[in-house]
Amino acid sequence: MDILLMGPPGAGKGTQGALLSESMGLPTFATGNLLRDAVSRGTPLGLQARAVMEAGKLVSDEIILGVIRDELDRPAAAGGVIFDGVVRTIPQAEGMERLLADRGRKLNAVLFFDVPDAEIIGRIERRRGIEGRPDDDPAAVATRLQSYRDQTAPVLAWYESRGSLIRIPAVGPVDDIATRVRRALALQGT
Numbered sequence: 001m002d003i004l005l006m007g008p009p010g011a012g013k014g015t016q017g018a019l020l021s022e023s024m025g026l027p028t029f030a031t032g033n034l035l036r037d038a039v040s041r042g043t044p045l046g047l048q049a050r051a052v053m054e055a056g057k058l059v060s061d062e063i064i065l066g067v068i069r070d071e072l073d074r075p076a077a078a079g080g081v082i083f084d085g086v087v088r089t090i091p092q093a094e095g096m097e098r099l100l101a102d103r104g105r106k107l108n109a110v111l112f113f114d115v116p117d118a119e120i121i122g123r124i125e126r127r128r129g130i131e132g133r134p135d136d137d138p139a140a141v142a143t144r145l146q147s148y149r150d151q152t153a154p155v156l157a158w159y160e161s162r163g164s165l166i167r168i169p170a171v172g173p174v175d176d177i178a179t180r181v182r183r184a185l186a187l188q189g190t
């Protein structure tokens with residue numbers, strides 16, 4: 001079972017992804033976490049991605065498709081993966097579809113966590129106070145929201161046209177949102 005989580009920065013994909021991972025027994029894979037870890041360890045990937053990430057821009061499709069391929073080749077990923085924020089451009093969506101198809105797989109569901117902009121900005125400000133992520137400073141957040149609108153929002157329409165997009169209203173208590181996710185997945189037999 002392969003599930004993709006989408007939504008703007010701060011939409012709660014990480015929180016809901018962890019809950020889903022537990023209930024479905026699948027690993028989660030978040031490109032943001034993988035890249036942040038590479039930056040903090042100073043690996044070649046981290047050195048390549050660092051400046052782009054700190055500016056709030058998107059790293060190249062080539063890099064992302066490479067890390068998705070590596071993830072899919074891990075034995076622990078053989079039974080499916082919860083992909084968190086992994087697809088942010090149309091070429092990434094197309095590339096991911098090919099990588100999965102090569103392994104006889106496809107995305108079983110794409111969940112879109114829908115949160116209004118004003119709420120997003122408040123959530124990221126609070127997170128900055130707690131986690132101190134370098135790309136949570138106000139200028140980088142504005143760029144990330146812009147990248148999301150320009151490059152990632154069109155990906156939602158791409159999935160919608162393929163009938164795999166499920167919209168989850170994602171404001172309110174974490175448990176309520178988790179219930180909506182479980183219901184939505186059960187409704188479509190996932």
Ligand code: ADP
Pocket residue numbers: 008009010031032033035052053054056057058059060064085086087088089092135144
């Ligand atoms: P957010 O969703 O809050 O922007 P993430 O932790 O998911 O934060 O990602 C942090 C950064 O990692 C992004 O701003 C971007 O630079 C990079 N990144 C993560 N996933 C991708 C992707 N699929 N394509 C391009 N860049 C990505």
